[in-house]
Amino acid sequence: MVKTSTILTFLILSTAQSQIDKEKKDFCNSLIIKQARESGFRSLNFSEKIQYHLDLRKCENKIFVKSVRKEVNDSQLASDSEKAKTFTGKSSSFAYCIILFITYLTLN
């Protein structure tokens, strides 16, 4: 009887431990984090963004968390600068007008 209960306890504990390990791994490689890394932070919707921060907080591998944050931030900054790398439409005319206006005010 004692032997059986010991084996049962061991089995339950090991199953629970493996579940905990699995969950720990899932936080670091959750779908949300994968999506943020692949498609950028702005591709996430409101609730996904909350989940992204929570997953990163729960992930115990802090070196990995730091690298993910850096990677996602860098790719977002690159994407932002690519989108507005040059003037489009009338925005350049607007900028030239302001440059001329400020030059005029400086000289007068």
Place this chain on the structure above:
Amino acid sequence: MIVLFQNINKLLITLIFGLTVISAQPKLSFHLGSGFYKPSLGYLDPDSNSVIPSLSAFGKNILIDWGVKYQFYPNARIGYSRSNSYHSGKIGDSDYFRTISYRMITFETFYYPRKKMELNFMLAPMYNKGIIKLSSKGASSDWDSILNKFGNSSVKLLTEGEMTKRWLGLTSMIGFRYYIYPWLAVDGKAGFMQNSYSENKWKLDGDKVDGPTMNIKKMPVFKLHFVFGW
């Protein structure tokens, strides 16, 4: 200890929520910062008017800025922005408080010459407001005579009045923004602020009175902002 832990947890959750709200609106940004300018505050500084309380550089040259902007086009933003100048002190027994609010509807175009670096060009019509307020606490003999009959001792009542003036203006600025993170940037701007101010027609309790002869027609302005969101 448990209470402290709970408080830290609450703070963290609030911060995460706040950050997410900001980041969730990539086209929306908020800024906080200050500006430097050199107005000629005729009769609003102690040099030209001995009645006015002493004025530090904060009251004369520093502006407190805040605002919100919305990106409506890949290279353009529109927004509302305020630059406030404050001066407070005592005139006799009264508290003196002066505010000049430069209120702007901003139109801004920008581009990135390099990653993380943005050049922006801003034009902003302004609808400004000046407020001069005096408030003091004093006894009222009439109130005291009534209150004495009710069995009260004398009280001091607050009396205050403010004079206001509104005028139009225009701001034009060129700025440089550096992104530290996608949601945080430092933005420096330089340009001019033009005002159509005249000292006539200030309003004090419905009456039109003459105000200070400030010379703020054309002023160079420098600003430094922290931008959140984007």
